[in-house]
Amino acid sequence: MxxxxxxxxxxxxxxxxxxxxxxxxxxxxxxxxxxxxxxxxxxxxxxxxxxNPIARSLKMNTTKTIGVIVRDITGFYTSRTIRGIDDYCKKSNYNVLVYNTDFDSEIEAKSLETLYQLRVDGIIIASSGKNTQLIDKYISNGLPIVHFQLEHDGNEKNIVVSDYRKAAFDATEYLIKLGHKRICFLTQDFQSMKSRKDRYLGYCDALEKHNIGVDKALVQYWHRESGFVQTPKNMLDALNPPTVFFTQHLPITTELLKALNNENISIPDDVSLLAFDEIPMAEYLKVPITVVTQNPYEVGKEATKLLLDNISNNDAPPQKVIIPSAFIKRQSCKDVSN
Known part of the structure; x- marks a missing residue:
């Protein structure tokens, strides 16, 4: 040796x-x-x-390292957020440790504990919402933590998110102006997560503005483990079917596209589609999909900036940073106003 x-x-x-x-x-x-x-x-x-970086960090009370905890490191949104985090850290002479939880709150808790034991200077996390007490404990112990992407109860002290409510409002209003009144809002359960509920509220705001009632039958659900509660074909076979699907997450969109393709249901001739989140290589799809696109790279940069500000100033006031989304019109939404 x-x-x-x-x-x-x-x-x-x-x-x-x-x-x-x-x-x-x-x-x-x-x-x-x-x-x-x-x-x-x-x-x-x-x-x-x-x-020895550990010995030096004990003396200097800093490791020049931050931890990042995400749910799926391979995700289109997440990978770009990490790139924004890493680029900002490089400019600031910080190192990054990334932990992947696979949507498991127990793995998330272990990741938090490990990063705390490694004496990282701070953590950026897309939290499950199930380790709030542990996160609050570490914050009270002086560890800066910044949330991103997901807002659960609105009590997160420092957080960077997209402007979900406005983005959903703008998208829904665009569909209404194309003549759509039967807009199917395809989502995960949003009752326990503010960032998901904000999308629903934006959808409702637009319907209300245009005097269209919210039809609960048009709010349909998808689960990560089991898929659609009601199949897209069954929705379209109903007596008063939707004329457009408004999907709220990329996994929902990709599964919907597969289901429609398997049933030979054509976009936008048979049904229109508007998706929340950009689709990888969307320009190569037979019919390019209209999307609300977030700016994950900017979210990553802003989350890192906020974290490093908190590391350098423990007395910095809590901040909620909202990053605007963009709207990309393509060919998947049919004008049905005539």
Whole structure:
């Protein structure tokens, strides 16, 4: 086994004290001669000495590392958010540790505990909402934590999210102006999550503005484990079917597209489709899909900026940062006003 080189080894070879080597490593050269700096530099190179980051962090009370906890690292939205986080960290000389939970709240809790034990300077998390007490405990212990993407009860102290309610309102109003009154809102359960409910409220706001009542039969659900509660074909075979599906998440959209394709249901001739979240390689679909697109890269950057601000200033007031969404019109929504 290769011998572990210690600080004292560098000091002895350079013929200086341990504190002088430590000052050199921390960039404190005020009273250090050029000859001394050169001897330490050559000793480090000869011994191939690598400073112990944990030991240094204990002395300096910082690791220059943040943790990121996400539900699915391969997700289209999540991967771009992580890129925004990583790019901002690189510019700020911070390292990033990413933990993937696979939508499991127990794995999320273990990830939080591990990052806390590793003494990261802060955490960015897309929380399940089931570890609120643990998160609050770490925040009260002085660990800055910033939420992103998902807002559960509205009590998250620092959070960066898209403007879900306005985005859903604008999308629904666009469909209404195309003549659609039977708009199927395809969603996951939103009662326990504010960021999902805001989309529903935006949908309702637009219907109300145009004097269209909310038909509960047009609010349909999808579950990650079991899929659609009612199949898209059954919805379209109903007596008063929807003329358009408004899907609220990318997994819902992709599963809907598969289901419609399997039943030879054509978009937009048989039914229109408007999706929340951009679809990978959407331009290559037979019929490009109209979407509300979030800006995950910007969300990642803003979440990191907010976290680093909190790391440098523990007394910074809590912030909720809202990132505007964009609307991309394509060919999947038919004008039925005539």
């Amino acid at each position: 290769q011998k572990k080189i210690k600080l004292i080894d560098v000091a002895q070879l350079a013929e200086v004290s341990k504190s002088t080597v430590s000052q050199y490593l921390n960039g404190r050269f005020d009273y250090m001669s050029e000859k001394t700096k050169e001897r330490i530099k050559l000793a480090i190179q000869e011994l191939d000495y690598v400073p």
